[in-house]
Amino acid sequence: MPFKDPAKRREYCRKHYLENKDRIYAYRKKYFLEHPDKYKEHLECCRARNSRYYSNHREKLGEKRRIRYHSDRQKHIASVKKYAKANRAKISIYMTNYCQRNREKYRNYAKKYYYCGGGRAWYTTRRHNKRAGLHNIDGSGISVSDWNELMNLYGYRCAYCNRELSLTMDHVVPLRHNGQHTLDNIVPSCKHCNSSKGTKSLLQYLIHQKETGDYFR
Numbered sequence: 001m002p003f004k005d006p007a008k009r010r011e012y013c014r015k016h017y018l019e020n021k022d023r024i025y026a027y028r029k030k031y032f033l034e035h036p037d038k039y040k041e042h043l044e045c046c047r048a049r050n051s052r053y054y055s056n057h058r059e060k061l062g063e064k065r066r067i068r069y070h071s072d073r074q075k076h077i078a079s080v081k082k083y084a085k086a087n088r089a090k091i092s093i094y095m096t097n098y099c100q101r102n103r104e105k106y107r108n109y110a111k112k113y114y115y116c117g118g119g120r121a122w123y124t125t126r127r128h129n130k131r132a133g134l135h136n137i138d139g140s141g142i143s144v145s146d147w148n149e150l151m152n153l154y155g156y157r158c159a160y161c162n163r164e165l166s167l168t169m170d171h172v173v174p175l176r177h178n179g180q181h182t183l184d185n186i187v188p189s190c191k192h193c194n195s196s197k198g199t200k201s202l203l204q205y206l207i208h209q210k211e212t213g214d215y216f217r
Helices: 006-019 021-034 036-056 058-071 073-086 088-101 103-114 119-134 144-153 191-197 202-212
Strands: 167-171 186-190
Touching (some): 021 036, 036 058, 058 073, 073 088, 088 103, 103 119, 119 144, 119 167, 186 191, 191 202
Antiparallel strands (some): 167 186
C-alpha cells in the first residue's frame, strides 16, 4: 500500500475499486461460488459490521435520508412504487413474517395509525377497493384523496340520516347488483345506515326507512 495516511489510503482504494469495478465483481462472484462457506462467513461479517455502523451513526444516517428524500421527493416515491410493483410477492412474504414475529408491536402501530388523521380514510378505501376486486369490477379504485373530498362534499355527515358519525363507503347500487366502484356510485354512510341498507337499492331502502320510521334526521 503506497500510503500510510488512512485518508489517502481510503481515497486510493476507492479510486482503484471504481476503475476496476467489473473485474473485481467478477472475481468475487467466481470465488464465492467456489467457496460457499466463505460466502456465508463474509455475509455474516458484513451484516454485523453494518449493524454496528448503523447503531453508532443512527442520527447521522437518518438526517442523510431525510435530506435525500426532500431534495427529490417525487423521484423517491416513484422509485419506491416501481420496486414495490416489481417485488410484490417478496414484500408480501416479508411483511407476513414480520407481523407474525412482532404481532403486538404491529397491532399497536395499526391501532395508533387508524385513529390518526388519515389512517381511517386509508383503511376504508383499502378495504372497499379490495372488496371491489373480489367482485371482478374494473377500475383503479378510490384513492384516499377522492374519499376525503367526497366526505367533505357531504359535510362529513351520513348521506342517509344526516348525522355526523364515523363514516363508511356505501354503494348506491350494490356491488352484488352490478354496481360500479366509482365515485358517482358511492356516498358516505354511517355504520347503522350502511348495515340497514345492505344490498337494497336506493328506492327499496327509502321505502324501508318510511315503513320503519327511520327517516332522515
